[in-house]
Amino acid sequence: MCGIHGIYRFDGLSVEPRILSAMGNRTRHRGPDDEGSHVDGPCGIAMRRLSIIDLAGGHQPLSNADGTLWLVCNGEIYNFRELRSELQAKHYHFKTGSDSEVMLHLYDAEGDDFIHRLNGMFDFALWDARRRRLLIGRDRLGVKPLYVLQDGQQLAFASEAKALLALPGVRAELDRQVVADYLHLGYVAAPDCIFRGIRKLPPATLLAVEGGQVHEWRYWRLPDRVRQDISESEWSESVRTQLEESVRMQMVSDVPIGAFLSGGVDSSAVVGLMARHSPQPIRTYAIGFAGGEAEALYNELPYARRVAELFSTQHREILVRPDVVALLPKLLWHMDEPLSDTAFITTFLVSEFARQDVKVILSGVGGDELFGGYRRYLGGHYAQRYRRLPDWLRRSASFAAAHLPADRHSGFLNTLRLAKGFLASAEMTADERYRSYLQVLDRQAVAALLIEPGGAASDSLARAFAAAGNADELNRMFAVDAETQLPDDLLLLTDKMSMAVSLECRVPLLDHELVELAAAMPASIKMRDGRLKHLFKASLADLLPDDILNRKKRGFGTPMGAWLKRELAPLLSRLLAADVVTARGLFRQSAVDQLVAAHAANRMDGTDILLALMNLEIWSRIYLDHRDPGNVAEELKSYVA
Template sequence: QELRRELEALGHRFRTRSDTEVLVHGYEAWGERLPERLNGMFTFSIWDGRQRRLLLARDHIGIKPLYLYEDDQVVAWSSEIKAILQIPGVRAQLDPEGLVGFLRFGYVPAPRTMFRRIRKVEPATALMLGEGGQRTWRFWDVEYEPEEKPEAEWCEQLRALLEDAVRRQLMSDVPLGAFLSGGLDSSAIVSTMHRLGVGHIATYSIGFDGPDAFHSELDKADTIAQLFGTDHHQIRVRPNVADLFPQLVCQLDEPMTDTSFVVTYLVSRLARETVKVILSGVGGDELFAGYRRYWGPKLQRLYETVPAGARRRFVELAVRHLPVDRGSRLKLLFRYARGFLDNAALGEADRYQGYVGVFNGELEDVLTEEFAELAAQGGPDQVARYYREAPADDALNRMMYADLKTSLVDSLLAFTDKMSMTVSLEARVPLLDYRIVELAARIPPELKLHGFFGLKHVFKKALADRLPGAIIRQKKQGFGTPISRWFRDELRPLLLDMLAEERVRR
């Protein structure tokens, strides 16, 4: 709406209410600088018939996907890989580096995909293709330049910007609702919607019963729904994952080890019964330090104060004998401790890559010679390079920058978009308004990770008078899945079939 008014003031006249028409007029006014004028989620292509050139762009954070294929004869682009693979002459060939990236991190880091010649256009990137060749540039990036201000001032700025971001995302001509996991981020979105005077808020939650209740937060979601008087919809499921998994993996276009995509699909399907647009709390952890791995730099400094002999004799020996099964919160904590020790002797960037990796030292032991050589070369090294190149002076902000550029985009946002779009549901993410990202980058790291273990400190403070104390203080969980039990039960036949020696050799 703001761009429309600005363009009208410049003399442009509109025939429709379409966002697409705004893009066309915006290109007429600002040319290739159009992407930097936008705020929201987008990928677009504009063909300039006069100058015979094509402009492609992807939004600031990478909320919407964009893939590009190039060979000697064809240039093609799409929001889905499978659409590109339908083009005559385009062959589906495995990209070994993409596969190694998936095995190392549990997703395929950009710009690679699982297919040769098909690459991801990275966030905040624009391309101009014409008879003179191709030009690529980044039109935005976040700079981590902490400013010294009172905590209360940061909280006030954050609340004001969150309200403005949610207000912008509420613009819709169709029914709109919100995911509500019962966690801090989704509760913050619902609280803000209520504060903005949204008369009817539809919220959606999913959970599990019995032995899988560890993964459920339905009681917390109920608390928030009752507090703000939402029209709350929830389901308790035991899905037929043996049938569902192959279907959803096809929709993903590429493999991912974060099985939250199953729950995202199920709750999206529930929401689509009554709304067409959904607000999600994705992004808060990467902006305000919500992951336990962000304890790493402080733990590393503490660990290095212990004499080397004592480390080997007592600390490492004790930790390496801890159970690491995911069956309880305590064992999950033990697993983090083991993971920390496995990476403690590495340099900063490699240590970070170890924190976020699925397989690290074990990977080379199970690969063929060709793939082991790729892995030994570091590759892909896209994740560690973002840590090294981060525009930040401290380890915490470097970690968050790398997360913002890698796992957030190539895993979390990717499956959120694809699972919601599978049921024709548009998922919007107000916390990833680029202005909130810039604000978070200016907040000193000690206000994000307060003391030793105080994750998301400033975000919690900003919401302290808007949400119940139990929601503010709770441990992070979100839309999790009972994947360990699924692999032992429903998915076991599928797993054994996929890992059968004959199939692996093929």
């Protein structure tokens, strides 16, 4: 079941079913198989269902025997069978075979502490009629999103922000206070939201409304104590055991299931372990791009094919040259919020492809954050060596770096881009150096871009660093990622783009027990002598061949930067033209022109910031100007005709 929404009225008036229905119609794509609602005076909860488990009997809302507890849940509870057996032993009666029903009886047995017993990805709403209390919540890592709107009359919630825009009197307005953070990072981090008056409930958070009062609290955080008393071989065995168990649990389904396969370590490990637990060949799906050198850098099909042959999967692959102009308005409508990560395009295309065969897909998302798979995690490693150089040599290197060209879509220029970024940040503190790697545009440049910088602008990275604890440098980076980029970029786009085609995507590498294990692992074991994912790769040595374990890291995105210099140059020019920018009233045209020129001349790789600006304008035409995505797409096509 994949879309929930609801309303609690503070004024005591009854919720109107037609409003719940209107909210559900906005997210029909999340649950085309079924719908349902329950209204009890001032509280109404509702759902749109994608049938995955107990196809015939899993209709929601679910209720207990005497109708005093009602539940809607989006996602999956992977340990539901064990919990069900335990509850049945305590004489709880189950009406269905649905995984979500265990939540009702666990809440009845243990109160709010029931949340700690769940292993899964979920957002939910539970109405306790006895206490006249609404409880909503979100899973630990934030795999499933949940948006909240609260004003003097009501508190409303939904799996997608667009459902809240169906409420009477609510209109889409830009929250200018979060624009600076959006341009800084390329996405909007929780609890902020691009819509004024709407916010995202953070991961691992519960919110209760009772007696007209709202209470919100965090029920889980990453452990920040690193274990030094465990040997490398013991870590390797524990990681492998927990990963295998996570994959096994997440394969539970009453409908066809498959896996995304890029040929990288994470997706290959998931597919290999799925093959060990399936009597039938696993269905796998891969995507590549047709074109020249830039497209070839993102084409991982040969690696995916190698893994598919190794595990005898039913493999399908697609080579695309996507019509980005037609896609962007549609995908940004589904995303709810603009972003600069081109992986949302790739994820949609491969999800659409896989949905021809399956309803459930497993993904390798999260492995890089858990086990040190990004090059940015090597900053501290190389900074130690850099500081051993004489001062004069470091000054010379920094001066030279400022004049290096940068372009991520050329192998040579991408190497220069990475060197440029490292040398520019090598003298910074660890936290500031990491910020420089994460940012799309530094905060000084953002202030120069905005007409109204806004003194109260949000800084989600500062909040994440403050909460990261005192673990070693690598684990602090992981803690920051787990609070920001992981839930509000990667997981958000994974959820929105897979659900856009009614496909449920599961992420076994983000099983919370595996996450807790990884968080306690010392940096010296996660990475060894500059080798990314050292321990994780060691745990998979008997599963994957060396050419897959040690292949060069590639991102799961598109060659957007190259397209902006070629076929999409007219689109870039028109979306960021003076009349458009002036009419929107957010940015200084001179600063926009400087960014466009610097990208075109390879003085900087401006892919992310230019796409952030373009996507914000397209998003504005859809949500602020109230235009149909199809109509906007036709307009954009005219720019490049």
